[in-house]
Amino acid sequence: MIVFTGARYARSGDVNIAYQVVGDGPIDLVLVLGWVSHLAYVWELPAMARFLQRLASFSRLILFDKRGTGMSDRVHPLPTLEQRMDDVRAVLDAVGSRRAALFGISEGGVMSALFAATYPDRAAGLIINGSYPSRLLRPGYPWGIPAGKFDQRIAGISETWGQGLGMEAYAPSQLQNPEVAAWWGKFTQMSASPGDAEDLMRMNIQIDIGGILPTIRVPTLVIHANQDKVAPFEAGRYFADHIPGARMLELDSIDHWPYFGDADLVLGEVEEFLTGARRASAPETMLATVLCTNVAQAGAHAVWLGGRQWHDLVDRHHSVARKAIARYGGREIEAGEQGITAVFDGTARAIRCALEIRDELLELGLRVRAGLHAGECEIAGGRPRGVALHVASGVMAAAQPSEVLVSSTVKDLVVGSGLEFAERGSRELTGLPGSWGLYAAGRDQPERGPAEPERPLVSTTLSRREHEVAQLLAQGMSNREIAQRLYLSERTVDNHVHHILAKLGFDSRVQIATWLARK
Known part of the structure; x- marks a missing residue:
């Protein structure tokens, strides 16, 4: 797998231009991205990394x-554009390329042309992919944006920069994919x-290369989505109509970026355009261990805490989970209010990650169920999918609160790792055929049969301080408010809440309040 291994620098005048060369194909291909870019972080989006790897498979x-x-x-x-063109020449000279094809995406298409x-x-x-000869409305080009409207857009850039905004235009198909939005923001x-982003945008709106298009005398392929919200389809047609001999590929897509649903089609066309042939693209697969987590009694937490405090708790949950996933080399696939799904290329690391997430979230007063399964996943749009994800979700659903449950496949893969398991018998998982052997991961796991109640009461005896904390919890106070009332640290209150939940065998504050009311 190709990854970012460090930048090299070409000298363009007195400016250092960062570059990377990957692949050893027979033709040099310069990829010119949109108005902003980052050489290292571009590899962090799986769909983008897969796109780049495929390009590098048939080119340098x-x-x-x-x-x-x-x-x-x-x-x-x-x-200026002229200075940026000098930078391309400097990079070509630095890598020893006398002649190269140029692949410009969005604003990069302008400079490439x-x-x-x-x-x-x-x-x-x-x-040229998803580009435009002019961003503004101009004589003979009615598909641009009126200057006044663009001024309004620019005015808001500095306030919203880095928040991941614009996804509804750049990649509408990925609006429900938090991984893409998080990547785009960072x-x-x-x-x-x-x-700088505001200045770059102002520079880009001054560009108008419509007049030079008839002078282009190199083979040209224009690719454009017919429902592109950033660059209208007519902009792509304008390129094709005004560049002599240009061929156009129309994509039936709503995305401005070509890295998702149409990636294989685009890459096949580019490969054939550059090499004269295209290879059939077999589905990419990987063996992965899938981790699914779910916050027990999430709905009750949300009702009891209210919107703002619940969302704060969700943010803390995600922060804990994401740090653990990153520490153990996993990759987040999906995140919602009730949990996170991630994949790992190491099974033991996935289990240890799940145990760490469980333990750290207990300190926040949250009990999570975790399920793990290992199997083959198909990579589609840069994201794993397939039966392994469904099995992991089913295993998670069978887990008790605060339990990390794994399939027998996962247990068998970590023999000799030092991890300990307790047998949980065989279960039928919702929507999946057959029965599945399940095991609870972690030390000191009590044996229990499948018919045992979900959380038996352990003890109903609370200390005086725990009872005070429970009374304030029942009044709807947050841990911070309780800490202020009782002159304690917030961490101490967190520990008291954890102990109360453990003693009573409860999963949420709602259950504590109900228990006190009955008493």
């Missing part, structure tokens, strides 16, 4: 950060500062 792929963005030197004032027109001896071909922050 050359990636770089334009001056003023990412890992290249920041410059003021921001560069201008480079091909200006330096035809160094451009072997041109691919990607923008790492690529440019809010002020």
Whole structure:
């Protein structure tokens, strides 16, 4: 698997341009991304990494950060298109490439087209994806945005930069995928500062290359989604109509970015355009251990705490889980108010991660169920999918609160790891055929039969301080408010809440309040 292994630098005048070369194919291909980029973090989105890996499988792929963005030197004032073209030449010289094809995505298509027109001896071909000859409405080009409307957009950039906004235009198909939104927010922050982003946007709206398109004399492929919300489809058609001999591929898609549902189609067309042939793309698969977690009594927590406090607790839950997932080398697939799904390429690490998440969340007064299963996953749009995810979800549903439950497959894969298990018998999992052997992970697991009640009461005797804390919990006070009332640290109150839940065998504050009311 190709990953980012470090940037090299080409000198363009007195500016350092960061670049990376991957692959050893027969043709050099320069990928020019949109208005901001970050050479290292671009690999952190699985769909994007898969896209880049496929390009590198049939080319020598050359990636770089334009001056003023990412890992290249920041410059003021921001560069002109001519200076950025000089940067491309400097990178080509640094990697020993006399001639290369250019693949420009979004704003990168503008610079790629201008480079091909200006330096035809160094451009072997041109691919323009989701781009535009002009962002603004101009005479003879009615598909741009009125200048006043664009000014309104620019005015809000500095206030919202880094929040992951714009997904509804860039990748509407991924709006329910938190991984993409989180990546985009961090990607923008790492690529440019809010002020630089605003300046770059102002520079981009001044671009108009419509007049130079007829001078391009290199083979050209134009790719454009017919429902693109960033660059209208007519912009792509304009390129195809005005560049001599250009061929156009229309995508039936709502996404501006080509990295998701249409990735295989786009990559196949690009490969055939550059090499004269395309390979059949077999489904990519991987063996992965899937972890699913679920907050016990999540609905009751939400009702009892109220919207704001519940969302604060969800944020703390996600923070704990994500730190553990990152520490154990996992990858988050999905996150919701009730839990997180992640995949790991190491089974023992996945189990240890689940145990750590469980233990740390107990300190927040949250009991989670966790389920793990290992199996083959198909990679679609850069994300794993398949039966293994369904099995892990079923295993999780069979777990008791505060229990990490694994399938027999997972247990068998970690023989000799030092991990301990208690047998939980065989279960039928919802929606899945047959019965599945299940085991509880962790030390000192009590043996229990499948028919045993979910959480037997352990003790109903609370200490005086625990009873005070329970009374205040029943009044709807947060741990912080209880700490202030009783002159305790918030961490001490967290521990009291954990002990109360453990003693009473409860999963939520609602159950504590109900128990006190009955007493």
